[in-house]
Amino acid sequence: MKAYSAHLITGSNQQAQRQLLALRLRSRMSFLQQATPLHIFVVTLRCEHSCPYCQVSRQSTDRSRFDMSEETAMRALDIAFASPAPRIKIEFQGGEPLLNFPLINTIVSTAKVRSASLGKKVDFVIASNLALLDDVVLDFCKSNDVLLSTSLDGPADLHNKNRPRPGANSHELAVAGIRRAKEVLGPDRIGALMTTTEASLDRVDDIIDQYLQLGLDGIFLRPLSPFGFAVKTKQFQKYDTGKWLDFYERGLHRVLDINRQGKPFREFYAALILTRMLSDRPIGYVDLRSPAGAGLGALVYNYDGGIFASDEGRMLAEAGDNAFRLGHVDHDSYKSLVLSDKLIDTISSSLTQxxxxCSTCVYESHCGADPVYHHATQGDALGIKPLSAFCARQKGIMGVLLNILENSPEDAAILRRWAAS
Ligand code: SF4
Known part of the structure; x- marks a missing residue:
């Protein structure tokens, strides 16, 4: 009976059960009906930090050469508003995007006018290290409903080691920025992301404690990615998947401890996977879906007008690999970009289904295609999965989650709550 109600077995001529299964699948894949909701504007490549794991090839000088022009930004907005999604998100990235704050201001005011005339909703996020956050920027965010997203790698010694800047005060500025943003914009208007370096591996409790101290509602435990300076400075090679999974599992158990003591706090990647595992709700997260999120989930407008299928795709281009460069704001439309042979080939050749x-993997329905990662590490959008660190991480994390769901009732109840909300 259990196998029947879980749709694992069926009787002959059981039309209703098959239709129910089709409905569930349609719900899980309904992110495809809202094509390209995310538009990333790289408003400058300049940055005053010099992080050795930086995934972008940041520049320190030459404003005219590495800043996006207003003309390029307006063309990018034409393309963004031509995408079918009824609600789009415009995310400002860099370099450090606040180094080109006047352009952010212009893009936001123009996008709001267009959004009103087209009846399309638009949200804004600035991904910033917060070193340049001041009252002018905060007032602007408050009056335009702009979210902030920042990087926080843990306590001061670890964060400052990972994220050098003149004055060695990156942590001090990030923490002050988070506190000030929570005060002015509201407690849920700023989020933080961490990156795991070799120095983070035995510090997971300290890292999580730092997030708790700042009143953040969860943490996203992220490994290094094989792009930009992370490859050039060999940071990416400094630990293997096994070490990272060990770090992740210890972190997840620490997060569960915190919840058991009565404080709601999540590990966000686990929450995403659990939503895939335990519900039919669609999740738009670009690395956890097949067809892949490249182009269909997000488009990236580089400072020079080049358009990419993903943020990692533009990072590869800064190192000379244009495999995911779809076109340019001067000659392309939304249609020509999403119907380009390059994007169609990438997506169709990387389907996990x-x-x-993948097609015979027990985790397939909860996993995703990551063609840019596999192109970067194996020179092939599909990749040989037994050699893929992405695949090993997915299998490792899902195995840990299933083990908890099966064997630890109290922790399983916490995980189920993450999937339900
Ligand atoms: S865990 Fe690996 S083999 Fe399984 S679906 Fe994901 S990428 Fe494919």
Missing amino acids: CAPE
């Missing part, structure tokens, strides 16, 4: 290894 029919890929070797």
Whole structure:
């Protein structure tokens, strides 16, 4: 009976059960009906930090050469508003985007006028290290409903080691910025992301405690990615998947401890996977879906007008690999970008539903295609999954989660709550 109600077995001519299964699948894949909700504007490549794991090839000088022009930004807005999604998000990235704050101001005011005339909703996020956050920027965010997203790698010694800047005060500025943003914009208007370096591996409790101290509602435990300076400075090679999974599992158990003591706090990647595992709600997260999120989930407008299928795709281009460069704001439309042979080839060749290894994998319906990662590490958008660190991490994390769901009732109840909200 259990196998029947879980749709694992069926009787002959059981039309209703098949239709129910089709409905559930349609709900899980309904992110495809809202094509390209995310538009990333790289308003400058300049940055005053010099992080060795930086995934972008930041520049320190030459404002005219590495800042996006107003003309490029307006063309990018034309493309963003032509995407079918009824609600779009415009995210400002860099370099450090606040180094080109006047352009952010212009883009936000123009996008709001267009959004009103087209009846399309628009949200804004600035991804900033907060070193340049001041009252002018905060007032602007408050009056335009702009969210902030920042980087926080843990306590001061670890964060400052990972994120050098003149004055060695990156942590001090990030923490002051988070506190001030929570005060002025509201407690849920700023989020933080961490990156795991070799120095983070035995510090997961300290890192999580730092997030708790700042009143953040969860943490996203992220490994290093094989792009930009992280490759050039060899940071990416400094630990293997096994070490990272060990770090992740210890972190997840620490987060569960915190919840058991009565404080709601999440590990966000686990929450995303659990939503895939335990519900039929669609999740738009670009790395956890097949067809892949490249182009269909997000488009990236580089400072020079080049358009990319993903943020990692533009990072590869800064290192000379244009595999995911779809076009340019001067000659392309939304339609020409999403119907380009390059994007169609990338997406169709990376589908997990029919890929070797993935199509017979027990985790397939909860996993995703990551063609840019596999191109960067194996020179092939599909990738050989037994050699893929992405695949090993997915299997490792999902195995840990299933083990908790099966064997630890109290922790399983916490995980189920993450999936339900
Ligand atoms: S865990 Fe690996 S093999 Fe399984 S679906 Fe994901 S990428 Fe494919």
